[in-house]
Amino acid sequence: MKRSRLLLASLLSVVALSLAADPVAAQPSTTAELIYGLNDTLLLIAVPITLLVEGILIYTVLRFKDADEAKPTRENRKLEITWTVATAIILLFVGVASYGVLANEDVTFESDEQTIAPEDDDVVVKMTAFQWGWQASYPEEGVQASGTAPTVVIPKGQDVYFNITSRDVLHAFHVPKLGLKQDAMPGQANVIKTVALEEGTYQGYCAEFCGVAHSQMYFEIQVVSQEEYQSYLDEQRSGSSDLEPDVSDEEIRAHDVTATQAPIQA
The missing domain is CATH 2.60.40.420 (Cupredoxins -  blue copper proteins)
Known part of the structure; x- marks a missing residue:
């Protein structure tokens, strides 16, 4: 029980520190701002998932390290549907966030063969x-x-x-x-x-x-x-x-x- 509480407290501390951390310093160009902003957005998804998976792994190792023999798992359709839907939502979020950056002309610019700059002062x-x-x-x-x-x-x-x-x-x-x-x-x-x-x-x-x-x-x-x-x-x-x-x-x-x-x- 003490180990479980310690693990939970550690995970919560890491999450709190990541949320309280200062944002990335201002970037020197709009291109760098878009790219590094996307990295920060994806980290908001990647860090909690990593902590969750590692937490479950550590808990499982500590909880069942003294077990004499493994027991067969039971089918749990609700659990399978839950993680399938969760994965789909995460991938949709990553796709939308990435497309919003990659479609920006400051990252991927498609020029006309005759005219590169649309404005006279460019x-x-x-x-x-x-x-x-x-x-x-x-x-x-x-x-x-x-x-x-x-x-x-x-x-x-x-x-x-x-x-x-x-x-x-x-x-x-x-x-x-x-x-x-x-x-x-x-x-x-x-x-x-x-x-x-x-x-x-x-x-x-x-x-x-x-x-x-x-x-x-x-x-x-x-x-x-x-x-x-x-x-x-x-x-x-x-x-x-x-x-x-x-x-x-x-x-x-x-x-x-x-x-x-x-x-x-x-």
């Missing part, structure tokens, strides 16, 4: 991957970021569309803290959308093994205010004349030599 960034670096440009603004490991500047609180493709093999655009990940495929453009909520600099990299210098394929996403973003565009326009359609072959070859000679990061 930001479009084209990210072109190649072995082994990135080219970042703003086709709507006629601006291109410098370097093969570019710093991509985007404004806070504004719709941003990343148009992602590859020049050679399969790569992947990944910015973990912003909740962004999309394949970069040769001959195909994949678009993802987000809204940055916090200013700061976020690390991005290639998440698909693509060759010997895969570990060197880094870039940064810098979230700034609208005023700073406009100043950045003005500076880029004044510093360069025309927007190059692609990184030059000479720049790629130079980058390949540097990347292959650099030490591979752990």
